[in-house]
Amino acid sequence: MNPSLLVTGANGQLGRDLVAAAARAGITRIHAPGSVELDVTDSAAVSGAISWAGRGTRLVVINAAAYTAVDAAERRGAARAHAVNAQGPANLARACADHRAHLVQVSTDYVFAGDGVEPNRAHDPTVPRTVYGRSKLAGELAVLSSGASVHVVRTAWLYGAHGSNFVRTMARMARGPDPVRVVDDQNGNPTWTADLADGLIALALAVNRVPAGVLHCVNTGATTWFGLARAVFAEVGADPGRVRPCRTAEFPRPAPRPANSVLDTAGWAGAGLPELRHWRAALHAASAAGALAG
Numbered sequence: 219m220n221p222s223l224l225v226t227g228a229n230g231q232l233g234r235d236l237v238a239a240a241a242r243a244g245i246t247r248i249h250a251p252g253s254v255e256l257d258v259t260d261s262a263a264v265s266g267a268i269s270w271a272g273r274g275t276r277l278v279v280i281n282a283a284a285y286t287a288v289d290a291a292e293r294r295g296a297a298r299a300h301a302v303n304a305q306g307p308a309n310l311a312r313a314c315a316d317h318r319a320h321l322v323q324v325s326t327d328y329v330f331a332g333d334g335v336e337p338n339r340a341h342d343p344t345v346p347r348t349v350y351g352r353s354k355l356a357g358e359l360a361v362l363s364s365g366a367s368v369h370v371v372r373t374a375w376l377y378g379a380h381g382s383n384f385v386r387t388m389a390r391m392a393r394g395p396d397p398v399r400v401v402d403d404q405n406g407n408p409t410w411t412a413d414l415a416d417g418l419i420a421l422a423l424a425v426n427r428v429p430a431g432v433l434h435c436v437n438t439g440a441t442t443w444f445g446l447a448r449a450v451f452a453e454v455g456a457d458p459g460r461v462r463p464c465r466t467a468e469f470p471r472p473a474p475r476p477a478n479s480v481l482d483t484a485g486w487a488g489a490g491l492p493e494l495r496h497w498r499a500a501l502h503a504a505s506a507a508g509a510l511a512g
């Protein structure tokens with residue numbers, strides 16, 4: 219029998235696609251609180267929600283709640299980032315252990331320094347260079363040491379139909395007249411949240427046979443932000459030549475971005491989980507589904 223599912227942060231770009239993917243997969247008992255209905259930093263509320271959602275049934279919790287403002291976290295958001303990204307997962311893991319639920323904790327490429335040339339493997343050393351990355355790593359370590367049944371799934375470069383993200387920004391700029399300059403020295407795996415959501419639901423349905431631990435899940439293939447921007451322009455029928463390359467050093471940001479965010483997904487495939495399609499095919503599908511509109 220399919221498990222019950224609790225998606226936290228259900229109004230975020232991944233959260234919304236998780237709810238849709240779960241329904242597509244035939245999961246009928248789906249609890250999907252947004253941050254107002256369930257604040258993951260409130261340990262009593264978390265415990266109550268997991269106890270209630272898991273009554274009389276097997277429960278999988280997917281934590282899509284996060285503080286994702288990476289630049290704001292450097293300036294004044296450090297305490298909030300730690301509360302949501304580290305304390306929140308710790309609360310969820312404790313409640314999952316108490317109520318025999320399984321936790322899928324979504325994490326990020328920002329746990330890596332990103333200064334190597336090879337794709338980052340799940341068990342490579344973690345050296346976060348940002349407040350956000352350190353808070354997400356603290357969340358990983360909290361859930362992995364909690365005694366709960368847990369998978370940590372790192373992903374990267376997300377874009378979805380329901381959020382502000384790089385792909386939607388580029389689609390908007392493509393519809394205007396101006397050229398844009400985009401960095402061409404950071405590499406990653408652009409990942410459509412709808413595809414990631416299907417992958418996470420496949421994991422949720424297989425938690426009993428996939429060894430617990432850390433996995434990576436992204437659309438396959440890699441490019442730079444420049445390459446992605448050009449592909450977005452092409453998708454919406456604009457001239458990709460209007461996108462010009464530049465270097466990261468020309469646009470310093472409060473939170474330094476990893477130069478190499480590419481994630482190795484061998485563990486995901488090795489566990490028998492469905493590999494996500496190539497990022498370019500995913501972008502085309504996202505465009506066809508209207509995710510680049512607006």
Ligand SMILES: NC(=O)c1ccc[n+]([C@@H]2O[C@H](COP(=O)([O-])OP(=O)(O)OC[C@H]3O[C@@H](n4cnc5c(N)ncnc54)[C@H](OP(=O)(O)O)[C@@H]3O)[C@@H](O)[C@H]2O)c1
Pocket residue numbers: 226227228229230231232233252253254256257258259281282283284285286302306324325326327354373374375376377381
């Ligand atoms: N975006 C990326 O490129 C990217 C890359 C790698 C990994 N990830 C990871 O992927 C996951 C999903 O990211 P996303 O892009 O979907 O993020 P998102 O769109 O920013 O959604 C995050 C959601 O979490 C909610 N939230 C914030 N604080 C909360 C709290 N205390 N309790 C409950 N919910 C809370 C937010 O609600 P409010 O808006 O109401 O605050 C928001 O709806 C996160 O774990 C993120 O770290 C993202």
